[in-house]
Amino acid sequence: MQDTKIIVTSALPYVHGIPHLGNLVGSVLPADVYFKYLKMANKDAIFICGSDQHGTPIELEAIKQGIEPQEFADSMHKKIKSIFEKYECTFTYYGKTHTEENKETTYEFFDALDKNGYIVEKDDMQAYCEIDKRFLVDRLIEGTCPYCGGKARGDQCDSCGRLLEPTQLIDPHCTICGKNEITFKKVKNLAIALDKLEAPVLEFIEKNSKNWSKNAANKATSFIKTEGLRPRDITRNMKWGFPVMKEGFKNQVFYVWFDAVLGYIGITKEWNKEKWKEYWLGNARLIQFMGKDNIEFHTIMFPAMLIGARKGYTMPAVIKASEYLTSKTLKFSKSNGIGLNLEKAIEIMDADYWRFALMYLYPESSDTAFSIPIMNEIVNSIMNDKIGNLVNRVMVLIKRSGIELNSYGKGKYSSIDSIQEKYIDYFEKINLKAALQQVIAMAELGNQIMSSEEPWKIKDKAKLSEVLSALSKVVYSCAIMLWPFTPNASKNILAYYGINDEPKIEQLKGLPSLAIENGSEIKPIFRKMGEEQIKALRAFE
Ligand SMILES: [Zn+2]
Ligand SMILES: [Zn+2]
Numbered sequence: 103m104q105d106t107k108i109i110v111t112s113a114l115p116y117v118h119g120i121p122h123l124g125n126l127v128g129s130v131l132p133a134d135v136y137f138k139y140l141k142m143a144n145k146d147a148i149f150i151c152g153s154d155q156h157g158t159p160i161e162l163e164a165i166k167q168g169i170e171p172q173e174f175a176d177s178m179h180k181k182i183k184s185i186f187e188k189y190e191c192t193f194t195y196y197g198k199t200h201t202e203e204n205k206e207t208t209y210e211f212f213d214a215l216d217k218n219g220y221i222v223e224k225d226d227m228q229a230y231c232e233i234d235k236r237f238l239v240d241r242l243i244e245g246t247c248p249y250c251g252g253k254a255r256g257d258q259c260d261s262c263g264r265l266l267e268p269t270q271l272i273d274p275h276c277t278i279c280g281k282n283e284i285t286f287k288k289v290k291n292l293a294i295a296l297d298k299l300e301a302p303v304l305e306f307i308e309k310n311s312k313n314w315s316k317n318a319a320n321k322a323t324s325f326i327k328t329e330g331l332r333p334r335d336i337t338r339n340m341k342w343g344f345p346v347m348k349e350g351f352k353n354q355v356f357y358v359w360f361d362a363v364l365g366y367i368g369i370t371k372e373w374n375k376e377k378w379k380e381y382w383l384g385n386a387r388l389i390q391f392m393g394k395d396n397i398e399f400h401t402i403m404f405p406a407m408l409i410g411a412r413k414g415y416t417m418p419a420v421i422k423a424s425e426y427l428t429s430k431t432l433k434f435s436k437s438n439g440i441g442l443n444l445e446k447a448i449e450i451m452d453a454d455y456w457r458f459a460l461m462y463l464y465p466e467s468s469d470t471a472f473s474i475p476i477m478n479e480i481v482n483s484i485m486n487d488k489i490g491n492l493v494n495r496v497m498v499l500i501k502r503s504g505i506e507l508n509s510y511g512k513g514k515y516s517s518i519d520s521i522q523e524k525y526i527d528y529f530e531k532i533n534l535k536a537a538l539q540q541v542i543a544m545a546e547l548g549n550q551i552m553s554s555e556e557p558w559k560i561k562d563k564a565k566l567s568e569v570l571s572a573l574s575k576v577v578y579s580c581a582i583m584l585w586p587f588t589p590n591a592s593k594n595i596l597a598y599y600g601i602n603d604e605p606k607i608e609q610l611k612g613l614p615s616l617a618i619e620n621g622s623e624i625k626p627i628f629r630k631m632g633e634e635q636i637k638a639l640r641a642f643e
Contacts, residue, residue: 108147109381109416110137111366113392113400114154114199117178118163120443122434123472124427126189127460128393132424132534134191135461136389138586139529139537143607148381151186152197152369153179157358158240161342171342175200185444190453190589197369199361204368205344208361212336214411215294216348224293224333227286229256229268231276238268238276238284239338240358245271263321263395265334289339292351294360296331299406303331306405310419314401316467317394318423322401334403336360363404366390367415382416389420389532397423422532425465429472432642442642450638454588454628455481461587464535474639482630489545489580490628493595496548496573497624499557500616503566507615510571517547518575522610525583541583548576575613582610591627598624 112133115121121130130151137149155175164174179198186196198204215221229238240257247254248270252261256268268274268286275282296303304326311319325331336357337346343355361368370378380386390400400421408415427434433441447456459480463470500507512519525540551573560566581595582605596605600617618624 106146107381107384107386108140108145109366109370109386109388110140110147110149111388111390112149112151113390113396114152114362114365115182116157116159117153117155117175117182118157118159120185120445121182122441122443123447123456123460124434125393126444126456127427127464128424129391129396130186130191131189131457131460132422132464133391134193135457135534135586136391136529136532137194138192138589142582142585142605143526143529148194148370148373149192150195150197150366150370150373151193152195152199152365152372153182154358154362154365155179155198155200156343156355156361158242158340161340162242164342172200181445185448188448188453189444189456195369195373197365197372199365199368201368201372203371204361204365207364207368207371208344208356209347210413211364211407211411212346212348212356212360214413215407218410218412220295220298220410221336222293222295222333224291224335226267226289226291226335227269228289228339229274229276229284230287231279231281232283232285233279233281234276236278237287237289237339238278239340240268242277243268243271243274243284244277245274248272258395260395263397265398290350291335291354292337292346292348293333293335294403294406294410295333296402296406297333299410300326300331302409303402303406306409306417307401310417311401311421313419314421315423317425318397318401318421321394321397321423325398325402331402331406359399359403360407363399363407383414384416386416387419388416389422390418391422392424394423394425397421420532425467425469427460427463427465427472428469431473432639442639446642450635451481451631452590454590455485458485458538458588461534461538464538466533466535474636474643477639478631478636481628484542485628486626486630488542488549489584489591490626492545492548492552493577493580493627494624495552496570496577497598497616497618500570500574501618501624503570505563505567505570507567507571507574507613509568510575510613511568515551515572515575518544518572518579521547522579522583526607529586537583538587541580541587544576544580544583548573548580551576571613574616578613579610581605582607594625594627 110133112130140147160175161171164171183196229243231238241255243256247259249264250262258265307322337354338357346354367382459477462480521540521544525537528537555569557569581592585592585605598618599614
């Protein structure tokens, strides 16, 4: 039987600014870690992500810079793509939403939804700034969220993630001039009739949400059960975006969210004109990673569009929404460019350090705090002391002893196997933080063997061979298990075993002998954080 195909997606980064560490750990990084595991386990998987290029913030930023929105959006796309590459993210394809392929997908879905009776005309009250003399769509209006009391934009609350209508905002103001001389005027938009799709969407949620993160499952159900679904706008009175072809709406474009969620399909088409069908129109398992602010788009709107279009597209199977990585001391901001964004962070520390530390802190079920002392603790005590030093000491001991390694006494060291099994089991359940904990557990086991057996004191050759073989097995296991998290460190350790290809899970069973040349130096796998690095990070406090 052929293995089920798997599509892994990460929420598409919005490209009006450089993403920050919270954006990385919320979506792209866990998706990448999981995808690297799937490849290691020989699964037929693709990893699709890309730049979300439409919407008002991009149009506004382009106006500010005196260039066309497309020029701005494409140059940001290139920049962000190259930044993700620096973090060792290995997408099958990192595309973008402003393409012919995605336009074709958007029109296909619009036409199908329209034909099936799910597109309705809707009168909206749109905010209008009397000072700037323009409509304030989406992010151009801000105020207080009626649900949680946090700061919210005209389309969504950043604090609780609820999608909003601008008329719901308490004490709204214009984000261009900062004043509150706002009136509401009637405009016509096209909307998707989510109310008509409520029953099948609820059925979809109830059938599938046992495989979702708790926040996604709970929020999805509560969105429907508290108020029911209402028609949601899919068009906007602006120029930047895909033009609407329907009579009466030809001066409008599709609302950014509509073609952004379809971007997963459009980007897969952009990757491969033929193969995309095997995934999206075949029998694939769709696994979607995102931050909690994207839950409504992925649990309600995207499924509603897939159901309403009746084209047989792959439905989401797993929805993994993270909570937020927060920092009281460091500025993470994406929009104003002054925060510790991904471009700046990678200049201070290499990809492995960020990947490991962020996944260690992965806000899987609650908001998690990030700070310089926390980063320092993870890098120094866990990466350097527990893992790096162990690898180094074991390699040096084996090299110096010149002893033949053979059997490591399976019975005595059976916990090596059980840690490996747990690691695989956690990955199969997409429990990524727990999988990383197993790598640390493996290193801790190595450190225990070191201190209990004191191999440097052992005179008996058979005994020494057994202990060093066990330690070698621990280090070799760490090397493979580190691959999804810290690919560079993994490569460097595997090179000691003469392995230069990407590792595979089945290799965990073996134990190759060392291939360290005589005279070659054993180099540290990780280093402690230096004063320079701490100083560089402190600049963002
Ligand atoms: Zn709110
Ligand atoms: Zn204004």
